[in-house]
Amino acid sequence: MSSLELYPQDEKLPRGEHVAFNLYMITALLLFVLMMLLGLTMRMTQADWTPVQAAMFYKIMTMHGAGMVGAMSLASIAVMWFFLRKYVSLHLWAFVSNYVLFMLGALCIIWAVFVGDFASAWTFLYPLPVHSMGLWSNGAAAVFMVGYLLIGVGMLLFYLDAAAAIIQRYGNLGRGLGLQWLFGGAIDPTHPKAVVASTMVIIANSLGILAGAVVLVMCLINVYDPEIALNALVAKNLIYWFGHMIINATIYMGVIAVYELLPRYTGKPYGVSRPFLWSWAASTVFVIIVFPHHLLMDYAEPRWMLVMGQIISYAAGFPVFLVTAYGVLTNIHRSGLRWTMPSMLAVLALFGWAAGIVPAIIDGTIGVNRVMHNTQWVPGHFHFYLLLGVLPMVLTLLYHVVGSRRRAPVNSGTDRAGLLLYVVGGISFCMVFLYAGHMSVARRFSTHLPEWLPYDRAGSIAAMVLILGMLVFATRIIVGLLKAPVDADAAHPAG
Amino acid sequence: MIFQNVIWAITLTGMGLVTLGFIYAIAQAGRPADTAEAERAHRTSISLRRVLFAALLLLGIGIAWASLRPFPIPAQHAPLQAAQVVDVVGHQWTWDVSQTHLTAGEPVEFRVTAGDVNHGFAIYAPDGRIVIQTQAMPGFTNKILYTFRTPGTYKIMCLEYCGVAHNGMTAELDVAARGDKS
Numbered sequence: 001m002s003s004l005e006l007y008p009q010d011e012k013l014p015r016g017e018h019v020a021f022n023l024y025m026i027t028a029l030l031l032f033v034l035m036m037l038l039g040l041t042m043r044m045t046q047a048d049w050t051p052v053q054a055a056m057f058y059k060i061m062t063m064h065g066a067g068m069v070g071a072m073s074l075a076s077i078a079v080m081w082f083f084l085r086k087y088v089s090l091h092l093w094a095f096v097s098n099y100v101l102f103m104l105g106a107l108c109i110i111w112a113v114f115v116g117d118f119a120s121a122w123t124f125l126y127p128l129p130v131h132s133m134g135l136w137s138n139g140a141a142a143v144f145m146v147g148y149l150l151i152g153v154g155m156l157l158f159y160l161d162a163a164a165a166i167i168q169r170y171g172n173l174g175r176g177l178g179l180q181w182l183f184g185g186a187i188d189p190t191h192p193k194a195v196v197a198s199t200m201v202i203i204a205n206s207l208g209i210l211a212g213a214v215v216l217v218m219c220l221i222n223v224y225d226p227e228i229a230l231n232a233l234v235a236k237n238l239i240y241w242f243g244h245m246i247i248n249a250t251i252y253m254g255v256i257a258v259y260e261l262l263p264r265y266t267g268k269p270y271g272v273s274r275p276f277l278w279s280w281a282a283s284t285v286f287v288i289i290v291f292p293h294h295l296l297m298d299y300a301e302p303r304w305m306l307v308m309g310q311i312i313s314y315a316a317g318f319p320v321f322l323v324t325a326y327g328v329l330t331n332i333h334r335s336g337l338r339w340t341m342p343s344m345l346a347v348l349a350l351f352g353w354a355a356g357i358v359p360a361i362i363d364g365t366i367g368v369n370r371v372m373h374n375t376q377w378v379p380g381h382f383h384f385y386l387l388l389g390v391l392p393m394v395l396t397l398l399y400h401v402v403g404s405r406r407r408a409p410v411n412s413g414t415d416r417a418g419l420l421l422y423v424v425g426g427i428s429f430c431m432v433f434l435y436a437g438h439m440s441v442a443r444r445f446s447t448h449l450p451e452w453l454p455y456d457r458a459g460s461i462a463a464m465v466l467i468l469g470m471l472v473f474a475t476r477i478i479v480g481l482l483k484a485p486v487d488a489d490a491a492h493p494a495g
Numbered sequence: 496m497i498f499q500n501v502i503w504a505i506t507l508t509g510m511g512l513v514t515l516g517f518i519y520a521i522a523q524a525g526r527p528a529d530t531a532e533a534e535r536a537h538r539t540s541i542s543l544r545r546v547l548f549a550a551l552l553l554l555g556i557g558i559a560w561a562s563l564r565p566f567p568i569p570a571q572h573a574p575l576q577a578a579q580v581v582d583v584v585g586h587q588w589t590w591d592v593s594q595t596h597l598t599a600g601e602p603v604e605f606r607v608t609a610g611d612v613n614h615g616f617a618i619y620a621p622d623g624r625i626v627i628q629t630q631a632m633p634g635f636t637n638k639i640l641y642t643f644r645t646p647g648t649y650k651i652m653c654l655e656y657c658g659v660a661h662n663g664m665t666a667e668l669d670v671a672a673r674g675d676k677s
């Protein structure tokens with residue numbers, strides 16, 4: 001069980017760890033802000049408020065997608081690392097190598113998009129990367145894919161180190177997940193939830209990254225030898241297997257911050273239970289086999305896979321609602337919760353995840369997907385649980401860490417005002433997407449029909465409000481992180 | 496009744512219930528319970544979770560049953576025997592549609608594929624809502640069986656990003672009332 005002490009000793013970051021954590025989080029915060037500004041540019045282009053041309057729009061779209069998924073992964077890996085290192089012994093070099101490989105990969109992607117004009121969307125559906133109609137070269141496509149490979153290798157390296165550490169401490173990954181207690185036996189109440197969630201992510205996301213690596217290498221070979229053509233449907237399956245897993249893993253890594261921190265603010269213990277272990281065991285399986293719900297409009301896909309995609313989408317909601325969201329609600333109920341930035345963000349994060357899952361599950365129905373697929377319903381639901389779920393999970397940890405530097409949780413009026421802007425802007429932004437989606441507004445269009453413009457304008461304004469809130473968070477946290485810890489050794493001030 | 500509006504209402508209800516759950520817990524969060532109250536609340540929450548589990552399970556099975564029978568996608572390997580057949584090929588950035596004059600009230604079989612990259616074949620009704628869609632993928636043919644209810648001009652749009660002129664990739668279908676073939 002995680003401690004109820006607000007700032008326990010075993011969470012202190014020694015100098016090297018401190019620098020690495022700051023690098024991760026400051027990079028991620030800057031990326032979030034920049035990518036949000038790109039997103040705003042896209043909404044304003046659709047609103048007919050900027051003179052951005054179609055070619056530039058799709059480059060921005062590619063960068064926004066790849067950049068956000070990357071920033072989410074980077075930040076949520078740092079969340080997982082921050083807590084997991086308390087229970088098992090991780091190697092700092094693996095954590096730092098992931099950062100270095102991520103930065104190299106990011107440079108490749110930025111070069112490919114803004115110098116090489118690559119604009120194939122972050123999901124690079126084969127064979128689009130090699131069918132640019134003269135807009136970008138095969139070389140640019142190859143550099144983009146090499147960028148993804150570098151990021152994937154970095155993440156695998158980190159997961160392998162974490163897997164080895166968990167196996168060393170608990171015997172095997174199954175015991176890390178707590179499978180030995182599924183059907184009986186006295187559950188060790190001190191078994192950390194961070195270890196359960198991390199083990200799940202290691203298993204699922206390693207498979208996803210390997211699938212991604214396979215399709216990337218296949219596409220790279222195809223770039224240089226078009227004779228070796230791929231099966232477009234197989235390639236799409238691999239891409240969505242990889243894409244679904246990598247973005248879902250960010251939620252499962254991010255939620256560790258809520259599990260670990262919320263009980264300290266409510267003062268109520270929140271240990272592992274049998275339903276909790278069942279929920280994570282089930283999620284491990286579901287997240288691996290649910291991806292066909294991205295292919296419900298590919299009728300050539302085997303029917304059993306489409307049926308599985310729909311049914312697992314529903315089933316995947318059970319652990320979310322009945323265990324995590326419900327568990328958090330019972331933890332805060334009548335607890336005497338102290339409402340400070342970390343606790344408010346933690347509750348927001350769980351709300352964003354649970355509420356955002358609703359339109360996602362509904363879209364996972366074949367009959368609904370037939371009229372909602374690739375409309376703005378899709379960015380509507382995933383922005384809901386990324387913007388109002390995963391990002392607040394990361395911010396929960398960051399505000400907590402900033403608070404630990406001052407020995408008290410952050411609770412200033414400016415921060416609360418930032419949160420208000422973020423929540424109001426964020427919910428409005430996502431609901432505009434969902435509303436437009438139900439009105440059949442297409443996603444990924446640089447230019448919109450005149451009747452769609454009101455939604456684009458409402459969405460742009462909401463995005464501006466949200467970004468104002470995010471700017472408050474980013475400024476406050478970056479300044480806070482760069483401040484030396486209060487209890488640092490005065491002779492060796494930490495960086 | 497427009498299908499999308501039903502979905503919208505269901506979604507708002509679901510999200511609203513989640514919101515109410517959070518509002519309730521948040522409203523109570525600031526008042527700490529004493530030991531006896533906490534014990535009672537704990538027992539209530541466990542039985543409530545059982546009820547919720549059973550309710551969601553039944554709901555899920557019901558929805559799965561209702562939404563998958565009959566299976567919403569027509570058989571892909573059997574002849575559909577529709578009176579009207581339209582072959583569709585997506586290209587960067589045009590639709591190649593074998594016939595655009597159709598009759599309402601009679602089933603139409605669309606056989607959709609692509610010549611180069613992935614596209615999305617979506618049919619928009621005159622009121623601007625999508626009525627049906629599938630993917631257009633190189634090397635595969637996806638078959639749709641659809642009966643137009645109301646006559647009018649329907650619009651085909653590409654809903655899978657396929658390059659820089661993706662949003663301009665449109666075509667039209669003229670659906671005439673039964674009996675007045677033009």
Ligand SMILES: [Cu+2]
Pocket residue numbers: 585586587588613614615653654655656657661664
């Ligand atoms: Cu297209």
